[in-house]
Amino acid sequence: xxxxEITRARLVMLGRQGAGxxxxxxxxxxxxxxxxxxxxxxxxxxxxxxxxxxxxxxDIMDSGALVSDELMINVIAERLELPDATRGYILDGFPRTxxxxxxxxxxxxxxxxxxxxxxxxxxxxxxxxxxxxxVCSTCGTNYSTDVPPTRNWTCDVCGGEVVQRPDxxxxxxxxxxxxxxxxxxxxxxxxxxxxxxxxxDGLGEADDVTARLIAxxxxxxxxxx
Ligand code: ADP
Numbered sequence: 001x002x003x004x005e006i007t008r009a010r011l012v013m014l015g016r017q018g019a020g021x022x023x024x025x026x027x028x029x030x031x032x033x034x035x036x037x038x039x040x041x042x043x044x045x046x047x048x049x050x051x052x053x054x055x056x057x058x059d060i061m062d063s064g065a066l067v068s069d070e071l072m073i074n075v076i077a078e079r080l081e082l083p084d085a086t087r088g089y090i091l092d093g094f095p096r097t098x099x100x101x102x103x104x105x106x107x108x109x110x111x112x113x114x115x116x117x118x119x120x121x122x123x124x125x126x127x128x129x130x131x132x133x134x135v136c137s138t139c140g141t142n143y144s145t146d147v148p149p150t151r152n153w154t155c156d157v158c159g160g161e162v163v164q165r166p167d168x169x170x171x172x173x174x175x176x177x178x179x180x181x182x183x184x185x186x187x188x189x190x191x192x193x194x195x196x197x198x199x200x201d202g203l204g205e206a207d208d209v210t211a212r213l214i215a216x217x218x219x220x221x222x223x224x225x
Contacts, residue, residue, distance in 0.1 A: 008088035009034055009221060010111065012095070012104075014187055015119030017176050018126030018133065019202045020209060023142060024119065025092040027210045028217070035084045039072060039093035041140065042079070064172035066096060066179055073103045080107060087111070097183045101190050115220045116191040117213065121202040123177060130173050136160045 029036035046054035095101040132144040138160025191197040
């Protein structure tokens with residue numbers, strides 16, 4: 001490892017829908033100076049742009065189901081080859097199944113992951129958070145029915161329309177949480193066996209969770225040097 005390499009962070013964020021992954025990943029990306037790579041954001045951008053891939057995944061996403069491993073693996077393999085991601089990144093939403101985790105092992109064989117965070121928030125808490133969640137359809141800023149934008153569901157940041165995500169309805173949320181338990185949770189022992197798992201409590205104020213995450217990740221990065 002050269003001097004430059006040890007300053008980089010290759011992180012994966014696992015956690016239930018509504019655990020706060022997106023919010024925390026944006027903050028970790030800013031803190032560590034790494035790109036935030038969110039497969040959900042990439043797919044939503046493809047849907048919004050009406051690309052071939054977007055048309056293929058729209059109905060799957062709206063129903064709360066998972067996009068195929070094959071498609072996701074191609075998307076992420078291409079993304080991780082871009083120059084901004086060759087040394088470090090904060091991966092959000094990938095891997096989401098054990099086959100995706102196995103494939104990521106292959107893709108990162110020469111630059112392995114430093115830390116896989118399991119942002120832990122109980123199911124009953126996330127159900128409440130998600131059904132209250134509202135999001136700007138233009139820039140993606142998150143709001144909730146408890147903390148709405150200041151003006152009539154118009155985004156404070158960009159003026160876009162603030163709406164409920166189609167996959168945040170109660171029916172889709174229950175489907176997504178069931179899939180999280182059956183498909184994604186097995187990645188927790190998968191990464192624990194590889195010695196890179198870090199469980200962090202995701203309850204409480206967002207700023208407190210950020211401080212907790214940065215401290216825990218810093219500890220790990222230092223210990224691995
Ligand atoms: P959430 O974590 O709240 O479900 P995301 O924004 O991460 O939201 O993902 C939204 C949707 O995009 C998922 O429900 C799924 O349909 C699709 N998706 C994102 N990442 C993956 C992935 N790695 N594998 C399969 N489907 C994915």
